[in-house]
Amino acid sequence: QQQVKQSPQSLIVQKGGIPIINCAYENTAFDYFPWYQQFPGKGPALLIAIRPDVSEKKEGRFTISFNKSAKQFSLHIMDSQPGDSATYFCAASKSTSGSRLTFGEGTQLTVNP
Amino acid sequence: NAGVTQTPKFRVLKTGQSMTLLCAQDMNHEYMYWYRQDPGMGLRLIHYSVGEGTTAKGEVPDGYNVSRLKKQNFLLGLESAAPSQTSVYFCAIASGSSGNTIYFGEGSWLTVV
Numbered sequence: 052q053q054q055v056k057q058s059p060q061s062l063i064v065q066k067g068g069i070p071i072i073n074c075a076y077e078n079t080a081f082d083y084f085p086w087y088q089q090f091p092g093k094g095p096a097l098l099i100a101i102r103p104d105v106s107e108k109k110e111g112r113f114t115i116s117f118n119k120s121a122k123q124f125s126l127h128i129m130d131s132q133p134g135d136s137a138t139y140f141c142a143a144s145k146s147t148s149g150s151r152l153t154f155g156e157g158t159q160l161t162v163n164p
Numbered sequence: 165n166a167g168v169t170q171t172p173k174f175r176v177l178k179t180g181q182s183m184t185l186l187c188a189q190d191m192n193h194e195y196m197y198w199y200r201q202d203p204g205m206g207l208r209l210i211h212y213s214v215g216e217g218t219t220a221k222g223e224v225p226d227g228y229n230v231s232r233l234k235k236q237n238f239l240l241g242l243e244s245a246a247p248s249q250t251s252v253y254f255c256a257i258a259s260g261s262s263g264n265t266i267y268f269g270e271g272s273w274l275t276v277v
Contacts (some may be wrong), residue, residue, distance in 0.1 A: 085246070092271075096268070152209070153223075155206055156204055
């Protein structure tokens, strides 16, 4: 059972575009929602994270939007650059689980020059 | 991938052979995890440990064993490798409860033929 579903599977945008990646979760006990960025041949690295007491969080060009009632959250990348080309994973965990993350399937983003 | 070292990075095994993956950390974190990454499936938790001498099963534990005899090391063992265990394996560490940053190693590529 996939508790965190991510879409789209792949995404291609032009430089300067605003790619949006969406995730939906099932477990209402989840209370921490990070996004990870992974470059080929590397491990995932934390990009940005949000808790359900806020609806939006921005860090530089990256924004998470969170809709608790719909059990959905999304990642927006403003002014995307070719260097943002990577695989992005959403994830979720609950306070009682010792930081155990449940990941979405991943989105392969390509930003063309 | 600061502070998390995985060995080996690449390995080819024959069906039925055994091997051990080593994860070593230098950040003195309590929590350690083993994930596997497969195309289109994100990262799935195999086993984890919340401290020296403790281990627990994750989402996909079958066919794997783990040990955490020292705080800084977390070993993942395959007793009798199967082609279905061909994957990229990531070790991760965290300092404690949900919301703390999880740091991933650079991965170990395992092929079982």
